[in-house]
Amino acid sequence: MAIEPVREATALPDVLSAPVPVALQITPDDELKRVRLVKMKRMATLMLVGVAALFAVTRWLESRYPWLGFVRAFAEAAMVGGIADWFAVTALFRHPLGIPIPHTAIVASRKDRIGTALGNFVQRNFLTRDVVAGKIAAMKLGDRAAQWLARPENSRRLARHAAHGLSGAAGVMRDEDVQEMVDRGIVSRLRKMQAAPLMARLFELMTTGGRHQALLDDALRLAARFLYENEAMIREQVKAESPWWVPGAVDSRVGDKIVSGVEKTLVAVAADPDHPLRQRYDEAVDRFVVSLRENPDTIARFEQIKLDVLAHPGVADFSREVWDDVRERLADYAEGLADDAEKAPDQLEQWLAGLGQKVLEDPVLSAKLNGWIVEIVSYAVEQAREEVAKLISATVAAWDADATSRKIELQIGRDLQFIRINGTIVGGLVGLILYSVGLLLNR
Numbered sequence: 272m273a274i275e276p277v278r279e280a281t282a283l284p285d286v287l288s289a290p291v292p293v294a295l296q297i298t299p300d301d302e303l304k305r306v307r308l309v310k311m312k313r314m315a316t317l318m319l320v321g322v323a324a325l326f327a328v329t330r331w332l333e334s335r336y337p338w339l340g341f342v343r344a345f346a347e348a349a350m351v352g353g354i355a356d357w358f359a360v361t362a363l364f365r366h367p368l369g370i371p372i373p374h375t376a377i378v379a380s381r382k383d384r385i386g387t388a389l390g391n392f393v394q395r396n397f398l399t400r401d402v403v404a405g406k407i408a409a410m411k412l413g414d415r416a417a418q419w420l421a422r423p424e425n426s427r428r429l430a431r432h433a434a435h436g437l438s439g440a441a442g443v444m445r446d447e448d449v450q451e452m453v454d455r456g457i458v459s460r461l462r463k464m465q466a467a468p469l470m471a472r473l474f475e476l477m478t479t480g481g482r483h484q485a486l487l488d489d490a491l492r493l494a495a496r497f498l499y500e501n502e503a504m505i506r507e508q509v510k511a512e513s514p515w516w517v518p519g520a521v522d523s524r525v526g527d528k529i530v531s532g533v534e535k536t537l538v539a540v541a542a543d544p545d546h547p548l549r550q551r552y553d554e555a556v557d558r559f560v561v562s563l564r565e566n567p568d569t570i571a572r573f574e575q576i577k578l579d580v581l582a583h584p585g586v587a588d589f590s591r592e593v594w595d596d597v598r599e600r601l602a603d604y605a606e607g608l609a610d611d612a613e614k615a616p617d618q619l620e621q622w623l624a625g626l627g628q629k630v631l632e633d634p635v636l637s638a639k640l641n642g643w644i645v646e647i648v649s650y651a652v653e654q655a656r657e658e659v660a661k662l663i664s665a666t667v668a669a670w671d672a673d674a675t676s677r678k679i680e681l682q683i684g685r686d687l688q689f690i691r692i693n694g695t696i697v698g699g700l701v702g703l704i705l706y707s708v709g710l711l712l713n714r
Contacts, residue, residue, distance in 0.1 A: 319691070347702055360687045360690055386665075413637060417630035419627070433619075467563045468564060487540075491540055536548075
């Protein structure tokens with residue numbers, strides 16, 4: 272059976288947005304499969320011809336040699352079985368003897384239905400979350416990536432490719448495009464995000480574990496230092512603010528009392544974790560957090576502050592300066608790599624290699640990384656599984672019907688010829704048994 276040129280299909284079904292005719296590709300081993308198929312067809316056909324000839328001879332000689340009835344019964348039933356299985360196998364791929372008998376040429380006439388069934392089968396049995404997750408988990412892609420990244424030559428190659436790629440991309444990007452991207456991607460989101468709840472959350476994080484008390488301790492130390500360094504100025508200010516008729520000795524005494532009282536208060540608060548001032552400080556922070564969450568005036572005030580900051584020209588200038596600095600650094604880094612191929616590993620390369628080594632040394636981090644990969648791949652497959660089924664269905668639908676039939680026959684036709692051979696043998700044995708049982712019943 273020669274392989275004929277494949278005709279292109281006219282169009283795909285509407286399941287794809289841009290249907291393109293798809294032609295079946297002929298692989299290099301198709302000719303070998305064709306030769307093997309032809310050999311098996313000849314063997315099955317020769318067996319059928321052989322039992323037919325045996326039937327004719329035994330039928331002619333049976334009157335003289337009655338015992339040939341057993342051989343004739345075997346040959347007759349084998350011939351029937353061989354013809355029936357030839358018809359069944361042939362009907363899968365074409366009309367037997369070219370006669371358009373109903374329910375023949377099944378592959379060609381049911382091609383689209385087969386494609387749909389195949390796509391659904393793959394979707395339901397191969398692209399399920401459990402199957403994909405189990406396979407990806409067994410592969411441990413995170414550990415493999417870490418092993419690859421931990422090798423210095425690999426981390427260096429990755430860092431340098433990334434540097435060259437980013438440098439090239441940064442060189443062709445216009446400042447206006449970057450500014451627009453920053454405005455659209457970052458600033459616009461900040462405008463939509465409420466500032467007050469975010470500040471409330473920030474203050475809650477600061478107060479967790481008494482962190483805000485540590486800030487108060489720092490403030491107390493700063494206040495004590497300020498008082499110590501500016502004691503003379505405080506005394507002079509007290510003297511300047513006193514009435515003219517107050518004696519200078521009294522002014523000095525008042526100044527001493529003020530400085531001493533403040534010092535004692537600062538020392539007492541710093542030394543006593545339960546000082547009333549600290550309690551009032553806790554209450555003030557709590558009230559402020561509640562106000563950030565519930566007070567409309569406070570929320571509106573912070574929103575206005577946020578909008579004023581984002582609208583300030585300095586924000587755009589800052590993003591522009593950051594972009595210019597990043598672009599220059601990338602260009603310098605890429606240029607340095609080009610000038611010195613043997614340059615010692617820089618921080619990026621060391622960080623990449625260290626990251627891979629850390630994953631390998633930390634079982635918890637390794638498990639998390641592998642789990643993230645499993646979740647990402649499983650989610651992606653789960654989202655795309657219907658599209659994969661549609662792609663399989665559309666691809667099969669685009670194939671030429673006759674070419675598809677020939678292609679499938681090349682893949683499985685040789686094995687199907689064993690059905691013909693087995694049908695001939697089994698049919699003959701069944702005929703022999705029935706003939707023997709008939710003789711026994713007639714006695």
